[in-house]
Amino acid sequence: MDKTAAVNQYIMEEVQDSHEWVLPFIKVHLPDFLSVHGVMLILCASILLLLFGVLYRKKDVVPHGLTNLLEVFVLFVRDQISIACLGDKDGRKMTPLFCSFFFFILGLNLMGLIPIFRAATGNVNVTAALALITLGFMIFGSIYKNGFIGFVKAFVPHGVPWPLLFLLTPIEFIGMFIKAFALTIRLFANMLAGHIVIFALLGLVVIFGWAALPAMALAMGVYFLELFIAFLQAYIFTLLSAMFIGQMVHPEH
């Protein structure tokens, strides 16, 4: 029982935000304004700046190596997400935002899979902040593009008998917030759950000893699944953000 409690506590410590960063052999105590997840955000931002600001060779006409790899993702975000959801003109204009979304979330997800780091996307505040940015673009992008009347019209569905509008318009309006909320929970829950599963499987070894050794293989399998999910969730968050913004900016589609 005490082992189970210890494992439970360890898992919770691992997936929750705290002001103690546990590294091999040392514990780093962080100041009040900065938690471990905050450090992860700053680290991820620095890695992105290093990757795209320094290592990415933008002048290359024919890309090689790392540039080639990153370019595949940039092109994917531009063509399959941004332009696909917002049309050619707005899509090209909005690509930088979605590239930032994609690489920022992907970086945080992947960092969560490295043992000394934590998954900041498993923190609901981080995903909520990101989803609120999407919500902001949904609201202000629509007002900027279509005016306030156009923004309100986006909540009025076409081709519906008018008495139903009294019911549907509020639902559509609430739906906008629900979409952002769903974005928050989807990313947060996926990352959190994945990490809990891995830790729980490893915890079985602590609790049951050698008998639970096969759980290691299972944990390994889940780890690779998480690797895939890191990309998948970054893609889904970006795609859905683009779709939601697109729906608000071009309500006729």
Added chain:
Amino acid sequence: MQDQATHATVEVPSHNGEADVMAISPMMMGLTWVTFILVTLILYKVAWRPILATLERREQTIRTAQENAEKIRLQLQDMEEKRRQAVADAEKQAKEILAAARRAAEEAGRVIEEKSRREAQILVENAERDIGKARDNAVAALRRESAELSIAIAGKLIGSNLDDEKNRSLVDKLIGQL
């Protein structure tokens, strides 16, 4: 055991349950916004804009190159078509020249043949005429000879000198009746 667990939770009071996973922290949200917006702005300047510009430039280059290649391909096709046409024309002309030459040669041969045939015919006709004339002469000479011989024989037989003119016409009549 229970003590230990409680002790552990007391030690880390903020890490004791699911509620904490959902805890709202304005600090964390603020930090996320600051980090994300800063990263987006900086990367927009140093990365996204130049990267996207390079991509578009490259796409433009490739599109232009493709169009040029297509144009060159069409030109080549056109030239190939013209070349083939020229060769075909030359062949046709050569054939016509050959045919004309053959016709001329045949005509010339025919004329020569015709001419030689006519000359041969003339030769044959001349020869026939000469032969006819010689035969007539021979027949006339023979007739005269035979008349004279007949008169001489008859004169000798009857012993009298007959009037030459009268006898000869008589003998001619006789011979004519032979």
